[in-house]
Amino acid sequence: MDLLEFARGPAMQWALIILVLGITWRVAGIVFLKRKSDLSEPRTHGQWFGAVRTILSRSVPAPAFRSRVLYSNLLGYTFHIGLAIVVFAYMPHILWFESILGFQWPALPNAVISVAAVVTLFSLVALLVRRLTSPVLRLISNFDDYFSWVVTVAPLVTGLMAVADMGVGLRYETLLAVHLLSVWLLFIWLPFGKLGHAFLVFLSRGTTGALFARRGART
């Protein structure tokens, strides 16, 4: 079995298994903890509505905070949207999804994908620079923050290298295998560290939204 076969075969299978089991374990480890019923007299009853409202409203900083967090929010949005375009709108990726999900959707032109990938890469670098230079971020950052950055950037870099076929002496097949392996690394790490926010964001915002709605506070 060569590297590409390994990447396409057992490596992928294990990565997907760890991704799914890891997420399940982490979410179950939280949601199945005891949840006492609230005996205070509620001001309003729209708890589900409050949860949904907060899930939506926290996507954009409130006007009171906007000017203070504008830069990091713009960068954050840029790389999230850029990443989504690269992951979901690039034809070879769509074909991979089709192999798992059984259906496909239209792709964006390759030129658009390349621009998105480069912009994403730059915004991630800018965010890393920020993390390394801002006293607040330097203080609160730990291994998870830097490692998560690496495993997010790695597929972008290896993907761009594979597409551009600038393999520093490596064959295209090897480049592709390295790209795939870097994606599986992302899959394997995702459930454990901060990248888990991809699913925790709904739980966490929703929890506060429901609690605040009960009190009639702003959701």
Added chain:
Amino acid sequence: MNSADLDQQHPLDLESARIGVRKPEQRYDLQGDTPDEARVHTAMVNFVKDFGATAATYMESCVHCGQCAEACHFYVQTENPRYTPIWKLEPFKQAYKREAGPFSLIYRLLGLKKKVTTAELKEWQELIYDSCTLCGRCTMICPMGIDIATLVGQARHGMFQAGIVPHELWSVTERAQREGSPLGATPSVFEERVEWMGDEHEVKMFIDKEKADVMLTMSSIEIQKYPESMAAMAKVMNHLGLDWTFRTDGYEATNFGLLSGNTAWQKDMSRKIVDAARACGASLVILPECGHAYGALRWQAANLLGEELPFKVRHISEFLAEQVNNGRLKLRRVDKAVTFHDPCQVSRRGGATQAPRDVLKALGVELREMDNAGDYNWCCGGGGGVITIHRADPLRYKAFEIKIEQVEKTGAEVLLTSCSNCRQSFDDSQAHFHWDRTMHSLLELVADNLVEH
């Protein structure tokens, strides 16, 4: 320690702009003689004791974006990264991941999270108590929606049991548990002062009635520093023709059990009010102009006591708004420009943001809102027990500079709030900065402007 010792070792100062325990000559910020190892263990056990799905969700969710710093008055005014709200929980986050989270085994096996030490907890005392007013502004900015203020409150549970509470906060809490009031407003003092205010303001007072529809409560700050509040509340009740009473067995609305982190005492303090209200058959308990008292009785008491409360709980500003809105309370027009300072626990964290504004509308004032008023209001800096801690004064004043700037910008003639702790924080800062503005009470303005039927 008996009461005489308490008075000698932690004497009260009831004369200054900020009342409380006199500045200690020597600080004792550690209680008991527990060995260091045991302190950490106790802190963590008590931190995770009430750890349900909610707190675990929050502990798992932080992405270290650091935005919470930008919402915190202590960080914004000092730019000291230690005041980043989520950093205040670092040892607890670390302990959670290592001991309790879904991947705790992995963290322990790989040694990814170090064991928390007592030295760290001692260092964190300043972050968990002195530099957090539990105002919850950080909760509003967190893109993950983590309610950081609640977590700090929970960290205090651990800190209290481990005996790592700032000197003054511990001593007022101990006094409250022992005497029924953190500031010496014992039942007999309370009764005397109620009678005094009745005479002084020629308002009929009811105390210890056997049966009453409405039971009123007071905060120690009001009893000792702003006693006119008692007359004002009584005046409004009499004006509305309600069947009401104060009770010497359940009058103290402040809850230092909550502020310091002693859950058992918090429960005891809430139970007094609940028992007194039950004894007189009240269907409504009114909380005074106090912020955390609202959180304690309105949202937490039923859950701590494990039963639904047999009465409704309303903050006085909510009650006044209800009476104004249903047309029972008519007020004279006050022709002034007013600005209103939102008490965090009543507005942002209590959901009663609109109530004072309805009352102000009925008073016909010109309301000049501060920037970010309402749910995003900047805290006065004195909440969460911070105002009791003398060594926190410089930091608190720094945070208060925001309020001065905000108030001045409105150009309003009258400053109003509906929290006596905010009011005392304003008084103290007014004295410190030689500022020419005085904070007033919304309730007292209402009581002075009742329209006779």
